[in-house]
Amino acid sequence: MAGNGERWPDRAEWAGKIYSAGWRASEGGTRQVIEPASGHVLAEVGVASPADVAQAGVRAARAAGDWAAAFPSDRAEILLRASSALREHRDTFRDWIVRESAGVPAKGDYEIIAALAQLTHAVGLVSLPRGEVLAAQAPGGTSLAWRVPLGVVGVINPWNAPLLFAMRALAPALALGNAVLLKPDPLTPVSGGVLVARLFEDAGLPDGVLHVLPGGAETGQAVAADPHVAMVSFTGSTEAGRAVARVAGEGLKRVSLELGGKNSLVVLEDADVAAAALAGAVSTFGYQGQACVAAGRHLVHADLVEAYTDALVGHARSMRVGDPRVEGVTVGPVISARQADRVERIVDASVAGGARVLTGGRRDGLFYPPTVLDHIDRAMPVFTEEIFGPVAPVLSFHSEAEAVEIANDTAYGLTAAVHSGSVPRATAVAGQLRTGMVHINDVSAKDAANAPFGGMGISGNGSRIGGTASLEEFTQWRWMTAPGPV
Template structure:
């Protein structure tokens, strides 16, 4: 029986064991064909509360285990992602509409997230402090308790496991709520891996569901922290609730990322980088290159070469080896992409490539002649759309890059010295010189500023320790201290 054999999980959720959810079932739909692949159990807020209670009961024993025991589970989980990659790939391609390369990236990163997290239990868990009293003084890291992970549809496996793995490694229990559209790729696959890896019952609970379940895993009294990846409007609601309830919120939100193409950049290389940055996974990535800021001297040539690439990228079923552009996740998102493009054209933009859809697919699109107030320039589109605008000097490029509510990722192509000066002046959580905007590694800190989130909250040993533990002050004396009372 395979890891994701539907006989195990079809129509079920996981609260200590696979069981029917009180919210009934929902179909698992393939975006490319609209065919039903399976059914997924749905939880209710009451299920979420039961899961939180069970997780809190299991967490203390897990936190007390030897570091090597927790590390062993994480290493085994990484091995299982590698060993079962082909089966998981099938679900990522079918359920999320990702091409083969994207599916391979997800399982590769998922394994690395687990391997990197396996190092966390044996890292230094605090420091020795100086003291003005006759005592030893320590700052030590303690698990938070129960952590809720709410993950989106676009990279369902990566964007869930990058929080699940370090949270478990540092001694916490986890409530996992995947996007309802990608419950298998972003939920069942992780649950099954950790089951097989020997994670004790209760420490990872799988709660597919709608917004009411999302609210429940935030509000449950046992939950101390919420790791949320998703849209900025939804993230604001999570942050507001966590603030009211005095919970920690780690918010990785939207982006309208700029790619600046300097005067000396090679236009062939720049157009290639731009096509990847804007069209990878149909532009359904928070790091997508959503604003192309191009020097006057290169503008026409750049647009021509980018449009040519857009027109020649194979669009179709992600299961086909030749496909580069797969389907949009659902009809609502497809309609929103087209609405923004048509609004842009009504406002004066011109279509250099694409600008239309066919079935579940939106053709890679290049927009030119925009003004900075154009909706396609300002709003996160989450589709394969590359808006291009020109600049005449570096000051103008910096102003255009900064003039946006988001601050997640920035790419700068061209002279390194000039790029370094720009990097120091643009507000962005990630900056890539002579690379496009889409990049992530398990051991690298990840996060955004402004409306892209509340800073770097995930990735890398130091960041993950800070994210998923709390500092406790501990003092010790050889005997009871004397007091004047």
């Protein structure tokens, strides 16, 4: 990233290294960070080997006790300082998010705002009631139950929202007294790892409490298997989540899985077509559709489907595809050739099966334009598979019952949106959808620091992060009795 005026963080300090009780060379060597839009090399980071992870686990376990014993107000103060540092260096964060993850600057701004919200909410966790006074089993006795930190938490993050997803688990885990091994995705190790480590360095987090260990699947498996790690928080694909769960399960660890989705945006016949189509465009085409909460199906009442599809096609054609750093570009490249191949395969196979392309549908390297398809059969991959690209399949229905049946025809169950002129009616339909989240007259892609985020089915294992759910995830109960008062 030479020539962009970068002053913070000092590249000489972190280039080619991992963060584990300070910046140090890794046994796993180094890896280049490539900008998807240009193919340019942005940086070189260290790759954590299993041996590096093992050493970090030992260091984290040593530091965890003192961190858990720190005054809650002291932990909160460090989170507040990290928040101040993020505000101070937000331009650097935005630049790295844009260049590493290929999102437009607005996507970078959203991640920063959302990460700040996660830090702020985590500060509030330290003051929540931690326990209960239970009915004693004998006269004059004491029975207490309270929450204690887990110890060391492993956080394994994806590339599509590297800063936000790091903070979503890291901030509450630290606030509640845990040490953390953070493994950022190898495609976004700077915005999801290096910069996060520097934030907490600046904030005064004690050495050994946070370790940043970039790497691929081997590094992630080492984090999940490490005997010092009591809990693994994983965000990513369902396939990778299953692999993490298998490894962690051998150690009987707690596992929080936030996985994929095949999310429906349902438009009833009394909906505002223009508003619904705009929400549909944002839900599918925003950040090239590379979000677990993106709308992967547009289910529209037969009376409105033509008007809705026309409006959706209009939005798709109005979006400019290109380098996200160029003013006016709203759709950047997908993250990698592997992901571009996936989108192309799903669309081409569906078209071969009879789907019709109304706009888009032709790849140019990593650039895949906003695409709208109709004539969808429910056996097509565009209906059954998570696309993770800017592709909107449109299907019609004739009744609420049919809409619910189509929306629930998936093993996923992450999120959904329902549009109607009647909020009570939309709420009734939403209540029949098998999803962990649902939004009325809005986009499918929403996130809030105070909300329990997660899905059903193969979209997760029923765990939630956010709000008071984080208290459940990152602590465990301890019970104590005494024959008299304590």
